[in-house]
Amino acid sequence: MSRYIVRMPGPRFTLDRSSPVPLYFQVAEQFEHAILSGEIAPGERIDNEIALAKDLGLSRPTMRQAIQVLVDKGMLVRKRGVGTQVVHGKIRRSVELTSLFDDLSAAGQKPRTEVLAVGKVAAEEDVAHELQLSIGDDVWSLERLRFVGKQPLAVMHNFIPLDVVDLDAVDLETVGLYAHMRTSGILMRVARQRIGARGAGAEEAALLGEKKGSPLLTMQRTAYDNAGRAVEYGRHAYRPDLYAFELTLVDR
Amino acid sequence: MSRYIVRMPGPRFTLDRSSPVPLYFQVAEQFEHAILSGEIAPGERIDNEIALAKDLGLSRPTMRQAIQVLVDKGMLVRKRGVGTQVVHGKIRRSVELTSLFDDLSAAGQKPRTEVLAVGKVAAEEDVAHELQLSIGDDVWSLERLRFVGKQPLAVMHNFIPLDVVDLDAVDLETVGLYAHMRTSGILMRVARQRIGARGAGAEEAALLGEKKGSPLLTMQRTAYDNAGRAVEYGRHAYRPDLYAFELTLVDR
DNA sequence: GTCAACCCTTTGTCCTGACATATTGACGTC
DNA sequence: GACGTCAATATGTCAGGACAAAGGGTTGAC
Missing domain, CATH: 1.10.10.10 (Winged helix-like DNA-binding domain superfamily/Winged helix DNA-binding domain)
Structure with a gap:
């Protein structure tokens, strides 16, 4: 046989x-x-x-x-x-619908998060467009700084429609945004990502301990729930010496 | 009903x-x-x-x-x-096992390729490791510069085991590496990618029309064929103002 | 000895049928 | 009127069978 x-x-x-x-x-x-x-x-x-x-x-x-x-x-x-x-044994986990916090926790590292700002702001053009809202509509704005050990790793800026979750009562330094959304009953099923690069702005550079203009890895992500509603839009910048995106492609 | x-x-x-x-x-x-x-x-x-x-x-x-x-x-x-x-209509095509040349052609643009160097070189450590060879083994090395219109877009450096294809007789300025490999009977089924960023080196900067140290988007890819054999390893650098990686994630 | 035709193996596609389980809305009771 | 129960609905899982198509090896003819 x-x-x-x-x-x-x-x-x-x-x-x-x-x-x-x-x-x-x-x-x-x-x-x-x-x-x-x-x-x-x-x-x-x-x-x-x-x-x-x-x-x-x-x-x-x-x-x-x-x-x-x-x-x-x-x-x-x-x-x-x-x-x-x-084909091969060691599959690096393909990109999934998880957050950086999940990524690092799974890797056994100890991430730390510092909330820089959280509150309601008027949606700018790109935010409104991605979240299927009108320009000027109020949305949650969340800015965080992520550390691995003592090193600053990423500046993360998320926007969330007001009717999706309430960010006021949450301790986002310990919980993680995605975990909070999941426990709130928000199921993210599909997301579109755009990965690019650019030079650091003055503020970012200071936060990340880099020089102005030094290269950063950027990622923008819009996540949709079961019903096709946009539930989260994020613009993030990573220190490229500490982070990279790995994915496995399969031809079908 | x-x-x-x-x-x-x-x-x-x-x-x-x-x-x-x-x-x-x-x-x-x-x-x-x-x-x-x-x-x-x-x-x-x-x-x-x-x-x-x-x-x-x-x-x-x-x-x-x-x-x-x-x-x-x-x-x-x-x-x-x-x-x-x-969920939503406009799905940006997820990352697939295609080359940049295919990407641009499909987008209706007219890519142009300039072959900078092609020949056999001794594999360095990372190349040998990725291609499952020994350090010093000869491999094909292919360096190309990609243009969209008149603007330089990317510097691409590929390494291919000698027994996979023959690059001598091919006009890689018109054919495209992946197309050539496909017509040679090489079927790439799985690939692992790593996307990151770094500052441009002096040589790259000159080729891409950027300044030394300006941010570049980088991608390393190792492709495997049907039998799990590594058939291609590539290190590429893109101008981030002209190119980004877009992908759609689905939670399953 | 070379090459074509054939056969065997294995996955690809498609069918019918059945039961399990999650969700929603309607109904009935308290 | 509020709440729990139940039925209807739709997807999730599983079975067993049948034929098609592709790849590889063997066999046979030339």
């Missing part, structure tokens, strides 16, 4: 049919772990879908769905008539 | 079952067109999967697969128990 390098998950994979976690997801998780741990090496082929499904007592569509999850992540590649094989 | 805003594609959607194009893809294309043209506006709900499937004479799994394509693109959002609705 198998010819060259083929891995049979066999009894190492366990399924819990009483768990609320979908079967395809359970399989995908265990496959991902096996790949990340090096148990299945890059270049290796895995067994074909039908054999895997039979092995695990699943239907082929469910097995396919499990594999699809990892194909979407860029860990597996399918070739018709040939098989499915591991 | 429908309550508020619901769109029934009905007879406007046509299917060609004799076409080699998969049915789910045909449906997805027509839905995408209807959304992009504004025929179905952001916020509107579309009919439920079962009704749509019945309407088009398809099974529900096929209909689901069609919708899934657009969900992955960030154009549609599903909510269990509620329905599926349009």
Whole structure:
């Protein structure tokens, strides 16, 4: 049945049919772990879908769905008539709908946030346009300075429509804006980002401990909720010696 | 059956079952067109999967697969128990496995390329590491300067293993590196990118018409083929006033 | 010995059917 | 009138089967 390098998950994979976690997801998780741990090496082929499904007592569509999850992540590649094989193990987490705070926390670092200013301001043209409001409408404005250790990392400026959340009663130095929005029931599903670069302004430079005109990495992001409503617009500037955007692209 | 805003594609959607194009893809294309043209506006709900499937004479799994394509693109959002609705129409094409040349061509602009240097060089540490080679191994090195109109836009430096393609016989000023690799049978499926910023070096600055130390947007990319083999590593620098990376994120 | 035709393997697509679960709105009770 | 319950609705998950198409290897003819 198998010819060259083929891995049979066999009894190492366990399924819990009483768990609320979908079967395809359970399989995908265990496959991902096996790949990340090096148990299945890059270049290796895995067994074909039908054999895997039979092995695990699943239907082929469910097995396919499990594999699809990892194909979407860029860990597996399918070739018709040939098989499915591991592309590479170490996937740097692709860009996701999380904040820098989440990024750094996950990396085991200790981020610190200093709120520079928070309050209501009249929306300028670009803010109004991105948030689907009229120029002059009041919006929340939030300016923060982010540190890693003792080093200033980023200046972040967010704008949020008043009816989305209330920022007055929140301690944004400890909670994190995105976490607060999530607990407020705001689900962000889609976001558009624009990543660029420019020279630092005088104020930014002072905050970040750089010189005026020194290069900064910039990111603008507009996030939308379930209903397609713009719920957040942010303009951020990062010190390029401390931060970069990493992403994994998958051709589909 | 429908309550508020619901769109029934009905007879406007046509299917060609004799076409080699998969049915789910045909449906997805027509839905995408209807959304992009504004025929179905952001916020509107579309009919439920079962009704749509019945309407088009398809099974529900096929209909689901069609919708899934657009969900992955960030154009549609599903909510269990509620329905599926349009998030927003104008999706800026997410970052894909294409080159800057493709980007600009698609935008209707006329890019021009000047090959600064092409030849074999010994791989330095980072190049060898990214391309899974040993330090000192020969690799293709390709340096190009990209223009939009008469303005220099980017300095691009690519490294390619010798056994992947032959760059000697190619006119890389007209063809484009990625196009050449594709026609050579190299299929790039996964790539890892790192986007950052830094000040321009003296040489770069002169090429790009900027001053030494002025901010540049940088991108490093390693591309892998079907078999997980690293086939290209590139270090590029862009003028930030002329170029930025735009991408659409979808939470899944 | 070279090259074309054929066959086998594996994924791609599509179908029918079923049950689970989240959400909403309507109904009924207190 | 407020609140909890229940039913309707729509997506989420899973099963099992069938045929198509592509890739790779083998076989056979020339």
